[in-house]
Amino acid sequence: MSNPGILIRGARIAAELTERGQDPAAAGPVDLRIADGRIVERKAHAEGGLQANDGERVIEADGLIAMTGLVDLHTHLREPGFEQSETVLTGTRAAAAGGFTTVFAMANTMPVQDTAGVVEQVQALGDAAGYATVRPIGAVTEDLSGERLSEIGAMAQSRAAVRVFSDDGKCVHDPLLMRRALEYVKTFDGVIAQHAQDPRLTEGSQMNEGALSSELGLKGWPAVAEESIIARDVLLAEHIGARLHICHLSTAGSVEVVRWAKARGVQVTAEVTPHHLILTEELARSYDARYKVNPPLRRDEDVRALRAAVAEGIIDIIATDHAPHPSEAKECEWDAAAFGMVGLESALPIALLALVNEGHTSWAELERLLSHVPAEIGRLEGHPASLDAGQVADLVLVDPAGTSVFDLGRLHGRSGNSPFLGMELPGRVALTLRHGYPTFEGDSPVDAETVARAAAAQRVPTPTAAGQGGAR
Ligand SMILES: NC(=O)N[C@@H](CC(=O)O)C(=O)O
Numbered sequence: 001m002s003n004p005g006i007l008i009r010g011a012r013i014a015a016e017l018t019e020r021g022q023d024p025a026a027a028g029p030v031d032l033r034i035a036d037g038r039i040v041e042r043k044a045h046a047e048g049g050l051q052a053n054d055g056e057r058v059i060e061a062d063g064l065i066a067m068t069g070l071v072d073l074h075t076h077l078r079e080p081g082f083e084q085s086e087t088v089l090t091g092t093r094a095a096a097a098g099g100f101t102t103v104f105a106m107a108n109t110m111p112v113q114d115t116a117g118v119v120e121q122v123q124a125l126g127d128a129a130g131y132a133t134v135r136p137i138g139a140v141t142e143d144l145s146g147e148r149l150s151e152i153g154a155m156a157q158s159r160a161a162v163r164v165f166s167d168d169g170k171c172v173h174d175p176l177l178m179r180r181a182l183e184y185v186k187t188f189d190g191v192i193a194q195h196a197q198d199p200r201l202t203e204g205s206q207m208n209e210g211a212l213s214s215e216l217g218l219k220g221w222p223a224v225a226e227e228s229i230i231a232r233d234v235l236l237a238e239h240i241g242a243r244l245h246i247c248h249l250s251t252a253g254s255v256e257v258v259r260w261a262k263a264r265g266v267q268v269t270a271e272v273t274p275h276h277l278i279l280t281e282e283l284a285r286s287y288d289a290r291y292k293v294n295p296p297l298r299r300d301e302d303v304r305a306l307r308a309a310v311a312e313g314i315i316d317i318i319a320t321d322h323a324p325h326p327s328e329a330k331e332c333e334w335d336a337a338a339f340g341m342v343g344l345e346s347a348l349p350i351a352l353l354a355l356v357n358e359g360h361t362s363w364a365e366l367e368r369l370l371s372h373v374p375a376e377i378g379r380l381e382g383h384p385a386s387l388d389a390g391q392v393a394d395l396v397l398v399d400p401a402g403t404s405v406f407d408l409g410r411l412h413g414r415s416g417n418s419p420f421l422g423m424e425l426p427g428r429v430a431l432t433l434r435h436g437y438p439t440f441e442g443d444s445p446v447d448a449e450t451v452a453r454a455a456a457a458q459r460v461p462t463p464t465a466a467g468q469g470g471a472r
C-alpha cells in the first residue's frame with residue numbers, strides 16, 4: 001500500500017537554535033515532506049517552502065519546534081513478568097506520548113533479559129506494537145545475581161543485536177566480573193551501563209543520608225555509595241580501554257569523579273534523570289512514596305551541580321529511568337514501598353523547565369541530550385542524524401508555549417507513579433512520528449491497531465542485527 005505522505009509546514013528546527021536563552025522564532029520556518037518512512041524534501045520558507053501534493057496530509061506546525069525523535073537509554077518496560085506494572089505496548093505508548101521514538105529496555109524483567117531468547121522476544125513485542133523502536137538491554141550477570149556473566153556474546157549476536165548491558169536495579173559489585181564484562185563488550189563495541197550503588201553501604205537504605213534522614217527516621221543512603229563505585233569503574237574502564245556508561249548520576253561528588261575521568265580520556269558517559277534535575281530530598285518529609293526512588297533524591301546543591309554538569313558537558317544525556325509500579329507498591333508505608341517513578345511523558349517538560357528555560361542548554365543541546373547522544377551511546381542504527389532530506393522520519397513536534405499537566409487520566413502507560421501529578425509543566429508534545437507514521441497526535445496516542453498496522457507496512461527496517469553482517 002502506497003504511503004500518502006505528510007507535509008509538515010512551518011516548523012522551527014531545534015538544531016538551528018544553538019544559543020542558550022534564544023527565542024525559538026530565531027530559527028526560520030521550514031517545511032518537511034515525509035513519505036515512505038523518510039524525510040524526502042526540506043525547504044525553508046525563506047526559499048519558498050513546499051507545496052502540498054495530491055492526497056498529502058498537511059500538518060500546520062506554526063510555532064512548533066521539530067526535533068529528531070527522542071531516545072531513552074533507560075526505560076523499564078516490565079514485560080515479560082511484571083505486566084501489572086507495564087507492558088511493552090503500554091510503555092512504548094507512553095514513550096510516544098513523551099516524544100520518544102526509541103527506548104532501550106532495561107533487563108530486570110522476569111525472566112531476566114539474560115539470554116538471546118528473551119531479548120529477541122522483547123524486541124519482537126516492540127516491533128509488533130509499533131509505538132517506538134525497542135532496543136533490549138542485556139543483563140550483565142545471569143539472573144542479575146551478580147555471580148556469573150550472562151550470555152553476553154549470544155545476546156550481541158542475536159537478532160536483537162544487543163549493544164548495551166546492565167544489571168540496573170542492582171550494581172555489578174564484584175570488580176572481577178565488572179572487569180570481565182568490560183573486556184567482553186569491548187570486542188563488539190558494546191557498553192556496560194552501571195547502576196552505581198555499593199550494596200553494603202546501602203543495606204536497607206531509604207533516602208539520601210544526611211541530617212534530614214536522621215530527622216525523618218529513615219535509613220540513609222550515602223553519596224559515597226554511588227561515588228565509590230563510579231570511581232572504581234572509571235579506573236577499570238580505563239585499564240581495559242572499554243566503554244562505560246553511568247546510570248542516573250545523582251550527586252555533586254559523582255560529577256567530580258566523571259569530570260576527572262573524562263579529563264584523563266576514559267571512555268565514560270553519564271546520564272541524569274529529569275527528576276534528579278529538579279526534585280530534592282525535602283520531598284521525603286511528606287512520607288509520600290511517590291518520591292521514593294533509586295538513587296534517592298538528593299540535596300539542593302546536588303541538583304545545582306547536576307544542572308551545571310549538563311551545561312558543561314560532563315553529563316552526556318538525559319535518561320528517564322521510567323520505573324512503573326502498581327499503586328499497591330506505592331500507596332503504602334515509605335519503608336515498604338518500591339523504588340521508582342514513571343518518567344517518559346514528563347521528561348521533555350522537566351528538561352525544558354530545569355535546563356532550557358533556565359538558560360543552561362539551548363534547544364540544539366537539548367536535542368543532543370535527549371536524542372543524538374543516547375543513540376550514539378547505544379549504537380542505535382538508523383537514527384536520524386538530523387531532520388534533513390534522506391533521514392528516517394523519527395521526529396517530534398513540540399509546542400514550547402504550550403503546557404502539560406499530568407493526572408492519572410493523562411498518562412498513557414499502565415502505572416501512575418509520577419511525582420509530577422497535577423503540576424503544570426512547560427511544553428507540550430504536539431506530534432510524534434516514528435518511521436514516518438504518527439504514534440501520538442494532538443493530545444492522545446494513536447490507537448494501537450492503527451499503529452501496529454502502520455508498523456507492519458513500514459518501509460524502514462528496524463535496526464536489528466546492525467553491524468553484525470547479518471547476524472545469523
Ligand atoms: N529507579 C528505581 O527506583 N527503580 C528501578 C530500578 C533502577 O533503576 O535502579 C526499577 O526497576 O524499579
Ligand SMILES: [Zn+2]
Nearest residue numbers: 168169195247
Ligand atoms: Zn538503577
Ligand SMILES: [Zn+2]
Nearest residue numbers: 106168169321
Ligand atoms: Zn532503572
